[in-house]
Amino acid sequence: MSAIAVERPRERYVEGVKRGTGRVALFVVVLGSLWGLWEGYRSLWIHQGWTWPFVVDNTTMPHIHDIFAALGRPSQTGGPLLGTLLWHAALFTAKEAAVGFALGAVVGFALGVLPAHSKLAQRGLLPYVVASQTVPILAIAPIVVIYLGSLQVTAWVSVAVIAAYLTFFPVTISTLRGLTSADRRALELMRSYATGPWQVLWKLRVPSALPYIFTALKVSATASVVGAIIGEAPSSIQNGLGGEIVVFNQYYTLDPTKLWATNVVAALLGIIFFLVVVVAEKLVVRRAPEHVA
Amino acid sequence: MSVVDVSGVSKTFTGGTNALQGIELTIEPGEFVSLIGPSGCGKSTLLRIMGDLIEPSSGDVVVNGKTARRARIDRDYGIVFQDPVLYDWRTVAKNIALPLELAGWDRRRRAARIRDMLNLVELNGFADHHPWQLSGGMQQRVSIARALSFDPALLLMDEPFGALDEMTRERLNNQLLEIWARSGSTVVFVTHSIAEAVFLSTRVVIMSPRPGRISSVIPNDLPQPRTAATREEPRFFELVTQVRDALHLGADVDRQPEAAEARL
Amino acid sequence: MTSGAPVAVQPLPRGGLGRLVGRRLTNWTPAVVVLVATLAIWQEAIDLFHIKKFLLPQPWTIATTFWDERRELLSAGWLTFQEAFGGFAIGCGVAILVALALARWRRVGEALMPYAIAANAVPIIAFAPIADAWFSPFSKSSKMAIAAVLCFFPVLVNTLRGLTSVRPESLELMHSYAASQIEIFRRVRVPTALPFVFTALKIATVLSMIGAIVAQYFGGSFNDLGVLINSRSQTFAYKEAWAGIFVACLYGIAFYIAVAFVERLALRWQPSTSD
Numbered sequence: 001m002s003a004i005a006v007e008r009p010r011e012r013y014v015e016g017v018k019r020g021t022g023r024v025a026l027f028v029v030v031l032g033s034l035w036g037l038w039e040g041y042r043s044l045w046i047h048q049g050w051t052w053p054f055v056v057d058n059t060t061m062p063h064i065h066d067i068f069a070a071l072g073r074p075s076q077t078g079g080p081l082l083g084t085l086l087w088h089a090a091l092f093t094a095k096e097a098a099v100g101f102a103l104g105a106v107v108g109f110a111l112g113v114l115p116a117h118s119k120l121a122q123r124g125l126l127p128y129v130v131a132s133q134t135v136p137i138l139a140i141a142p143i144v145v146i147y148l149g150s151l152q153v154t155a156w157v158s159v160a161v162i163a164a165y166l167t168f169f170p171v172t173i174s175t176l177r178g179l180t181s182a183d184r185r186a187l188e189l190m191r192s193y194a195t196g197p198w199q200v201l202w203k204l205r206v207p208s209a210l211p212y213i214f215t216a217l218k219v220s221a222t223a224s225v226v227g228a229i230i231g232e233a234p235s236s237i238q239n240g241l242g243g244e245i246v247v248f249n250q251y252y253t254l255d256p257t258k259l260w261a262t263n264v265v266a267a268l269l270g271i272i273f274f275l276v277v278v279v280a281e282k283l284v285v286r287r288a289p290e291h292v293a
Numbered sequence: 294m295s296v297v298d299v300s301g302v303s304k305t306f307t308g309g310t311n312a313l314q315g316i317e318l319t320i321e322p323g324e325f326v327s328l329i330g331p332s333g334c335g336k337s338t339l340l341r342i343m344g345d346l347i348e349p350s351s352g353d354v355v356v357n358g359k360t361a362r363r364a365r366i367d368r369d370y371g372i373v374f375q376d377p378v379l380y381d382w383r384t385v386a387k388n389i390a391l392p393l394e395l396a397g398w399d400r401r402r403r404a405a406r407i408r409d410m411l412n413l414v415e416l417n418g419f420a421d422h423h424p425w426q427l428s429g430g431m432q433q434r435v436s437i438a439r440a441l442s443f444d445p446a447l448l449l450m451d452e453p454f455g456a457l458d459e460m461t462r463e464r465l466n467n468q469l470l471e472i473w474a475r476s477g478s479t480v481v482f483v484t485h486s487i488a489e490a491v492f493l494s495t496r497v498v499i500m501s502p503r504p505g506r507i508s509s510v511i512p513n514d515l516p517q518p519r520t521a522a523t524r525e526e527p528r529f530f531e532l533v534t535q536v537r538d539a540l541h542l543g544a545d546v547d548r549q550p551e552a553a554e555a556r557l
Numbered sequence: 558m559t560s561g562a563p564v565a566v567q568p569l570p571r572g573g574l575g576r577l578v579g580r581r582l583t584n585w586t587p588a589v590v591v592l593v594a595t596l597a598i599w600q601e602a603i604d605l606f607h608i609k610k611f612l613l614p615q616p617w618t619i620a621t622t623f624w625d626e627r628r629e630l631l632s633a634g635w636l637t638f639q640e641a642f643g644g645f646a647i648g649c650g651v652a653i654l655v656a657l658a659l660a661r662w663r664r665v666g667e668a669l670m671p672y673a674i675a676a677n678a679v680p681i682i683a684f685a686p687i688a689d690a691w692f693s694p695f696s697k698s699s700k701m702a703i704a705a706v707l708c709f710f711p712v713l714v715n716t717l718r719g720l721t722s723v724r725p726e727s728l729e730l731m732h733s734y735a736a737s738q739i740e741i742f743r744r745v746r747v748p749t750a751l752p753f754v755f756t757a758l759k760i761a762t763v764l765s766m767i768g769a770i771v772a773q774y775f776g777g778s779f780n781d782l783g784v785l786i787n788s789r790s791q792t793f794a795y796k797e798a799w800a801g802i803f804v805a806c807l808y809g810i811a812f813y814i815a816v817a818f819v820e821r822l823a824l825r826w827q828p829s830t831s832d
Contacts, residue, residue, distance in 0.1 A: 275678075
């Protein structure tokens, strides 16, 4: 007991710094070993002349430092730096993904609320919510863009719609699971207050569903970026990362580092979207961590 | 030779909680010892130290003349938790067979033992049920059968009936005494029900918190075999009062330094 | 796990379609009604609102197109399914092995978990052109590689979560029997993890199909389904493109149901699957 009376905030601070340093060190170690694995694999396969599972050379696996150096070189003769070009492309794709994410999250939530209240809706709708994900939406991306284009919708909005289609599914499933997860005793308490269904939804079910919904939003954040990138490619939209991937893919044998650099940027964009949701979750869900699959 | 010999055992958890201090306790073969006390008195910790699930910070535990660790590896004891901890993917019979499988018994011997055990806990006909198809009391009986299946010399029970309703609990208490009489094993039983401790044990060990220690030991001379009628006997009530007073005494001793601390 | 009263009905089906397999007919009725109604509305609405038929053909048109070209479509779908399945098997297999290793060496697992989750946030499909450069664009390997990587992370994360979500009392029980690490894995960790693994495997079926089809967009042999859909829609042959999409769904749903069926067999002990 007396040990607690003599709180030592300084020690705690030191502890925190130690843990922080440990994390940074681990981060460096992980990045370092990934780099080491890449270069090690490269040189081993090149020197031994191994060709399984694929031939290793400067085209298939460029040096990591060459990939990053490519960002500082002009994207084409007389053009802007590749880094600048990709920065603007990433912003464009981020816009599509963010709009698609918002749209998908809202629709996904709405689709989850209905079956949470009715078994009938659950049985009628849920199989199709699942089946909808087997539709290769990316294959019909051009059709979507042309169709929405005929309704005077700008192309990038069409891509956002495609991103939304990939976004809504996890949100629907988790919303449904979360809304039905509310503690039965808490529901009975609400009933004892003679609360209407609408209030039960907002005051009890939604708060208890939040951890589930955020788990889904983390999945969706990535899905929306995937949707935006892949939606651009077949829709002949040139301004985003998907467009750049198509372009640099055509020149891959000439300069593979450009495609690699574009993919690195795409990967970072996906991780940033994910991290934004993680931070939002930390701010919104201020509760003991729950067991959410 | 005593079954359990605890000497000078203390336990301090990382973080500084002084869970147990200077515990001395010897348990003879065939005894039924209850550990009772308010929450935080370290009774579950003591039970886990006897079973080598937790290591003491200092002191020694000898079980059947061996270290607790050796005794665990020799499978000298069975354990029953408050939660039955049955595996949903196994049937009742298979749950009971788990320790037997780990001990390498062959199929025929296992089947015979499962039959005996189901008989013992009166769950004939439930062999092929899954745990979630049983009531809480039945689940706990399965977990007792599992603990007894390999004839452990020592049965460690951590509030096994704590989550059950009063009527189920009394019925299971009666059954447990019958099982104990038939199996002849030694039992250490953690509880916070005074009536349960008095009804079941041959000795009640009273513990008090901060730091966790044994504050008194009350021998229980209620005659065996005990039945539902035992609960109505004057001696039963006398012992209940005695245990309750001992618990309050421990609690009062505890409260004074706390009050002093608050004033500081 | 074992909470007092028997749990008869779980509020939410773990995977809509999968739970429907083998359900009683009455449970199917709402789904069938919705299907018929949707098809009817779709069929009529296109005439009513003068939606451009070449973009969104009527279901009947798609059905007849499918029937006329069924041989070509189904064999293209079969080829794509092989790629998806190969990737699925490799990706899930490796993921489960890695998860087992990380669960065995917990400290390493805990330290690396955030990186696995972050890697899961990488839009892997964007790497399809590179997979084509590694392997030949016309080989199955490049599609399998993308499908495998897509499956890898969700299965890894879920399996690891399942393997490590064993309750402490369960472990204490096994310790009291002096059970070895291998026995604890075999008898406790793996059975506890199975429901998590199957949830991930069902997600992986869908991912592997999407991976295979999208990877084909950047290059694939001409009898691949993705190439077929893509070339048809570029030549404005939307009827045929939609029939191709229909076939993709068909294979996707069949794959999903197959895994859901295996799940039912493997998890027969679960209260929710044996009602």
